[in-house]
Amino acid sequence: MVITGLGVVAPGGVGTKAFWHLITAGRTATRPITAFDAAAFRSRIAAEVDFEAAQAELSHRERRRLDRSAQFALVATREACVDSGLEPDRFDPTRVGVSLGTAVGATCNLESEYLALSDTGREWILDHRYASPHLYDYFMPGSMAAEIAAECNAQGPVTVVSAGCTSGLDAVGHAADLIREGAADVMVTGGTDAPISPITVACFDAIRATSPSNDDAAHALRPFDRTRNGFVLGEGAATLVLEAEEHARARGARIYAEIAGFASRSNAYHMTGLRPDGAEMAAAITAALAESRRAPQSVDYVNAHGTATKQNDRHETAALKRALGPHAYRTPVSSIKSMIGHSLGAIGSIEIAACALALDQGVVPPTANLCEPDPELDLDYVPLHAREQRLDTVLSVGSGFGGFQSAIVLTRLGPA
Amino acid sequence: MTTAVITGIGVLAPNGAGTENFWAATLRGESGIGPIRRFDARGYPARLGGEIDGFDPVEHLPRRLLPQTDRMTQLALAASAWALADAGVEPGTYDPGGTGVAMAGAFGGFEYGQRELENLWCSGPERVSVYMSFAWFYAVNTGQLSIRHALRGPAGVVVGDQAGGLDAVAQARRNIRKGARLMLSGGVDSSFCPYGWVARISDGALSTDEDPRTAYLPFDLRARGQVPGEGGAVLVVEEAAAARRRGTQIYGEIAGYAATFDAAVRHGGERGLGRAVEAALADAGVTAREIGVVFADGSGRLADDRAEAETIADVFGPQGVPVTVPKTMTGRMSSGGAPADLAGALLAMRDGLIPPTVNVQTPAPGARLDLVTGVPRPWQPGPALVLARGRGGFNSAMVLRPGAAVPGRTGEAGVTGRAAPTRSGGKPS
Numbered sequence: 001m002v003i004t005g006l007g008v009v010a011p012g013g014v015g016t017k018a019f020w021h022l023i024t025a026g027r028t029a030t031r032p033i034t035a036f037d038a039a040a041f042r043s044r045i046a047a048e049v050d051f052e053a054a055q056a057e058l059s060h061r062e063r064r065r066l067d068r069s070a071q072f073a074l075v076a077t078r079e080a081c082v083d084s085g086l087e088p089d090r091f092d093p094t095r096v097g098v099s100l101g102t103a104v105g106a107t108c109n110l111e112s113e114y115l116a117l118s119d120t121g122r123e124w125i126l127d128h129r130y131a132s133p134h135l136y137d138y139f140m141p142g143s144m145a146a147e148i149a150a151e152c153n154a155q156g157p158v159t160v161v162s163a164g165c166t167s168g169l170d171a172v173g174h175a176a177d178l179i180r181e182g183a184a185d186v187m188v189t190g191g192t193d194a195p196i197s198p199i200t201v202a203c204f205d206a207i208r209a210t211s212p213s214n215d216d217a218a219h220a221l222r223p224f225d226r227t228r229n230g231f232v233l234g235e236g237a238a239t240l241v242l243e244a245e246e247h248a249r250a251r252g253a254r255i256y257a258e259i260a261g262f263a264s265r266s267n268a269y270h271m272t273g274l275r276p277d278g279a280e281m282a283a284a285i286t287a288a289l290a291e292s293r294r295a296p297q298s299v300d301y302v303n304a305h306g307t308a309t310k311q312n313d314r315h316e317t318a319a320l321k322r323a324l325g326p327h328a329y330r331t332p333v334s335s336i337k338s339m340i341g342h343s344l345g346a347i348g349s350i351e352i353a354a355c356a357l358a359l360d361q362g363v364v365p366p367t368a369n370l371c372e373p374d375p376e377l378d379l380d381y382v383p384l385h386a387r388e389q390r391l392d393t394v395l396s397v398g399s400g401f402g403g404f405q406s407a408i409v410l411t412r413l414g415p416a
Numbered sequence: 417m418t419t420a421v422i423t424g425i426g427v428l429a430p431n432g433a434g435t436e437n438f439w440a441a442t443l444r445g446e447s448g449i450g451p452i453r454r455f456d457a458r459g460y461p462a463r464l465g466g467e468i469d470g471f472d473p474v475e476h477l478p479r480r481l482l483p484q485t486d487r488m489t490q491l492a493l494a495a496s497a498w499a500l501a502d503a504g505v506e507p508g509t510y511d512p513g514g515t516g517v518a519m520a521g522a523f524g525g526f527e528y529g530q531r532e533l534e535n536l537w538c539s540g541p542e543r544v545s546v547y548m549s550f551a552w553f554y555a556v557n558t559g560q561l562s563i564r565h566a567l568r569g570p571a572g573v574v575v576g577d578q579a580g581g582l583d584a585v586a587q588a589r590r591n592i593r594k595g596a597r598l599m600l601s602g603g604v605d606s607s608f609c610p611y612g613w614v615a616r617i618s619d620g621a622l623s624t625d626e627d628p629r630t631a632y633l634p635f636d637l638r639a640r641g642q643v644p645g646e647g648g649a650v651l652v653v654e655e656a657a658a659a660r661r662r663g664t665q666i667y668g669e670i671a672g673y674a675a676t677f678d679a680a681v682r683h684g685g686e687r688g689l690g691r692a693v694e695a696a697l698a699d700a701g702v703t704a705r706e707i708g709v710v711f712a713d714g715s716g717r718l719a720d721d722r723a724e725a726e727t728i729a730d731v732f733g734p735q736g737v738p739v740t741v742p743k744t745m746t747g748r749m750s751s752g753g754a755p756a757d758l759a760g761a762l763l764a765m766r767d768g769l770i771p772p773t774v775n776v777q778t779p780a781p782g783a784r785l786d787l788v789t790g791v792p793r794p795w796q797p798g799p800a801l802v803l804a805r806g807r808g809g810f811n812s813a814m815v816l817r818p819g820a821a822v823p824g825r826t827g828e829a830g831v832t833g834r835a836a837p838t839r840s841g842g843k844p845s
Contacts, residue, residue: 041541093679104553105524107511114533117614121537126459128614136619136807139523139612141554142575146808150680156686158677158810159583160575162521162554170572177590183674199533202541203549266516266562266571271484271550280568283513291594401550402559404571 001176001260002413003356004253005084007076009191010350011047011234011340013081014054019340019350020357023365024386030232031217035196043210045217046196047234047341051075066107066135068194070144072237072346077148077188084241086152086186087251095182097156098149101162101171101191103345103400105141107330123317126369148188148239156184165400166264167191168238168348173262173408175242185247191349192237204233207272209309221342222369223306223335224313224381231307234341238349239276240356245413256356257394257410261292262382267403274311274399278319281397281405285323288407294393296324299331301364301389303351303396304381307342308333312399317377319397321404332389334382338368348398348406355394355410362390419529420589420670421822423659424652425759426495428604429746430466430645434498434597438756439763442771443792446551447745449628449643455609462622464475466629466645467608484547485560486525488646492557492604493564495650499600500565503652504664507566516569516596518587519650520580520603520751521554527609528552546842561600561650569596577806578713579675581648581754582814586673587654597658602758603751604648616644619807621717629775632748634714634741635783636723636776640832642716647742648752649759656822666819671799672700678809689805690727692718692813697731698798708798708814709770709788711757713805714741716748718780720805725783734784738793738827754804758816765818770795 012022012029029047038044052077055063062074113132118124120290137143140225149158156229157178161171168191175187204210213220213232222234248255265287267280289296305316320328336354337347354365363386370383391412396404425435430448432438441448448466457463463603468491473482476494500507529552535543550556555573562571570591574583578639581603588601589615607615616622623641625631632643674695697704710728715721728739742760743753764770769792776789797818804812 020803093683094676094688098677103555105670110529114530114611115537117611118534118537121534128460128617131614131618133618133620134617135599139526139607139615140575140577140807142522142577142580142810143808145576146677146810149677149809150682152681153679155677155679155683155686155691157583158576158674159580159675161556161573162575163571164550164553164555167555174572174574174587183588198541199536199544199548202544203796205541206544206546207549209549265513266559266568268512268562268566268568270563271547271556271559283568375443382643400555401553402555403562404555404559404572 001179001256002129002241002245002248003240004197004243004248005080005086005226006203006353006356007079007239008350008353009049009072009076011049011235014126022318023336023339023354024363026366026384027367028218028368029219030341036198041201043211044206044214045220045232047232048196049235067109067138069102069106069192070147072194073100073144073148073192074151076174076190076237076239077151079232080239082243086241091186093153095156095185096152096154096176098145098154098158099161099171099175099187099189100145100148101161101167101345102144102169103140103162103193104200106138106193107200108194109138111197111199149162149289151328154188163400163404164402165344166348166398166406167345167406169398169406169408170264172240172352174261174350176259179244180282185244186240187242189242190237190239191346193344193346194235195344196235219369221308221338223254223308223338223367224374224377225370226372226374228308230309234343236346236350238353255413257359258413261288261409263287264404266403266405269403272401274315276315278315278322281319281399282322284405284407288409292409294409297327298389299391299395301358301394302331302333303355304333304335305397305399306337313377317379328379332364332382333379334365334367336365351396352408355396359391359394359410359412360386364389418593419656420592420653421656421659422651422667422762423654424499424845425647426502427756428468428491428495428647428758429645429760431745433468433471442742442745442760443769445772445774447628449747455610460613460617461624462617464628464643465608466648474753484551485549486528488525488604488606489556489560489648490578491606492650493560495604496561496600499652510598511527512566514515514567514569514597516571516591516599517558517567518572518584518591518599518601519558520584521573521575522577522580522605522750523607523612523771524554525552525556526607526612528541530609530611531828536748557604576747576810578750578753579804579806579812580812582804582812583675585758589670592653592655597655599653600650601653602648602650602755603616605750605752606646608646626833627720632716632744633776634716635725635779635785637780637789639716639718639721639778643747645747649755651758666680666822667737668765668819669817669822671817672696672815675812689724689811690730692811693731696813697814702799702815706799707737707801708795709800710737710739711761711802712739712741713803714743723807725785735786738770738788739785740770740788742771746772754802757802761802761816765797768797769796
């Protein structure tokens with residue numbers, strides 16, 4: 001299973017190039033929320049996508065019909081399909097599938113439609129005709145996978161994977177599984193979320209998971225730093241074109257990297273809490289490496305979940321030590337969330353795109369805002385500056401509400 | 417290849433809470449469809465639904481879980497406890513690392529979601545529940561089930577509207593093949609709240625008929641739309657050899673599966689259900705002739721029904737196989753409908769009885785279906801095909817093979833000694 005196309009919609013610039021430029025420069029895209037008046041909230045900062053220009057490329061009907069998250073996915077998918085050179089008329093559509101991750105689906109439109117139907121919450125309006133004719137699609141996020149399938153003429157297996165904050169990673173793992181078992185030759189896969197809306201901001205306020213560093217938005221998300229105080233909500237999407245290697249070779253496609261192994265585990269512990277020993281994330285890493293037939297010592301770089309909550313960064317560090325042993329201390333580990341925020345079900349696939357580019361370009365993106373190391377966290381977190389380094393095996397991990405722990409292994413593919 | 421079998425069933429449906437209650441009602445042709453009572457549905461053009469009556473979460477859940485769970489999760493927790501009890505699985509007797517959860521989602525927990533939206537907009541951000549961040553979202557049932565039953569293996573959630581329930585069970589089989597020993601899988605949905613109701617109405621698919629006996633009539637000339645239901649089923653999927661070692665009942669094997677997607681209109685609009693059926697049969701290694709019953713999707717919308725009937729007749733020949741839609745007694749339970757049909761197919765194998773499709777009297781002309789109507793039909797249990805379709809073009813097909821046909825089966829622990837919940841539902845441990 002090889003990656004032959006990438007499309008990214010991320011804060012700080014739409015498109016894969018802008019994204020890679022931002023994260024290798026170590027710049028951050030976190031800022032005060034502009035999407036709505038956030039004065040009443042504890043955390044009033046976010047990593048927002050400046051989407052207007054890209055939106056202009058969508059048709060009027062697409063803009064009107066689709067939630068912001070589906071628009072992100074569509075724009076990312078178009079870029080990925082062009083990048084892969086996958087022309088719809090040159091393949092068998094029944095052998096093409098879609099696996100799209102999202103954690104909260106069309107949450108922006110679900111909130112705005114609720115406001116329309118309830119007179120801003122005051123009174124439930126019984127006349128259903130106030131609702132969008134697309135309300136069913138907003139409730140049921142499978143509609144986003146359907147949208148991508150229509151875009152790519154995919155008639156094979158089509159699904160949404162919605163495993164909270166590991167959705168974007170799990171969706172790509174699921175796509176790789178489907179190709180491996182022969183259900184498809186090509187999978188258009190990735191993740192999307194556009195959660196910067198009052199209800200989602202309120203949710204994370206309520207459990208104090210997001211950073212209250214409102215006065216210094218650009219430096220608010222500080223993974224592995226002693227002063228870290230939570231994540232900053234982000235938004236965006238990434239799409240990958242994943243193909244069976246023979247299929248890609250046969251058409252002479254450019255290959256970024258191979259998806260070599262994937263595993264997910266539950267911590268069965270708490271819906272939002274993490275077991276300090278990281279045992280289940282470690283189990284997922286071990287299983288993903290086993291599927292890849294790679295030893296822990298072969299991991300050259302770890303793209304961390306790195307949300308900058310007190311608990312996550314400790315948990316993840318413990319999990320890496322548990323799974324990689326002493327090699328964990330020799331492996332660069334970085335969190336690109338420090339720059340583009342935490343976009344829930346999208347971030348896993350955006351991070352996989354970063355891993356594919358890291359392998360392809362031989363560059364490890366840094367952890368921004370890591371200025372005061374936490375003495376409890378003693379791995380190499382690649383502070384502030386990117387590093388040039390040849391990479392052959394890269395691990396990306398994710399952790400999410402619901403107890404989900406996931407790991408995926410990407411490898412550089414030699415010539416056939 | 418590793419064989420995945422189903423060893424436990426927990427059903428919570430509008431016509432029966434608890435597997436045996438559901439099954440007895442289904443064989444009697446008893447419907448759970450009626451006027452909506454969970455909220456004031458007057459004023460909406462559609463007012464019928466399949467509601468689960470008499471389910472008191474206090475009887476089934478520890479108190480601390482009540483404020484953090486939407487009704488769909490409460491139902492799923494109860495159904496999962498029944499499924500594990502049915503499979504004779506005692507917590508602590510299995511390796512938690514080899515056990516996981518793969519549930520489908522569809523609509524999220526919007527009874528909870530609507531209440532918290534109201535709190536936010538009427539009272540302010542500080543009034544939003546600390547549980548809202550996960551209580552409504554699509555992954556919540558998988559998360560809560562894994563915690564409740566200490567299942568620390570593979571975890572997954574898929575969403576494919578009404579077809580997603582089969583995709584989730586296929587995901588469970590995939591995880592068994594990758595080395596897991598036991599998976600909980602299926603789907604349970606509700607969102608019987610004003611907002612969820614408006615969303616369903618916006619789809620334009622709901623029947624506005626006010627008579628519960630004629631509102632949902634799949635494959636009937638008089639078909640006029642769908643009736644939603646709440647609930648669904650949770651299944652215990654197990655590696656066959658492990659199940660055999662424990663000497664537990666084996667209801668049946670997940671023998672074949674495939675999913676396809678309809679071509680978009682701009683790409684010709686060709687329907688993909690037939691391809692899903694053919695691929696699922698091939699995956700199971702059975703011919704159309706060997707299939708003993710088809711649990712159809714039975715949309716209740718004329719165009720969908722016509723297309724499904726044509727597909728079935730194409731594959732099996734005119735009147736070539738008994739077809740049934742027990743959903744006529746429950747309404748369409750979002751992601752829970754297909755898992756309940758899997759349960760129905762497995763129980764049909766156990767008892768040698770195909771459950772009926774109720775209320776349908778005048779099959780649409782040209783349907784060419786051998787629809788099992790009115791009363792159950794005895795059959796010689798064989799492989800069964802379950803079909804599920806989702807809005808937008810999702811098609812999934814699954815083939816089940818009776819437990820007696822699973823090679824090397826030992827033990828007959830099945831029919832007796834099962835923890836059969838009572839009418840009000842058994843209390844999970």
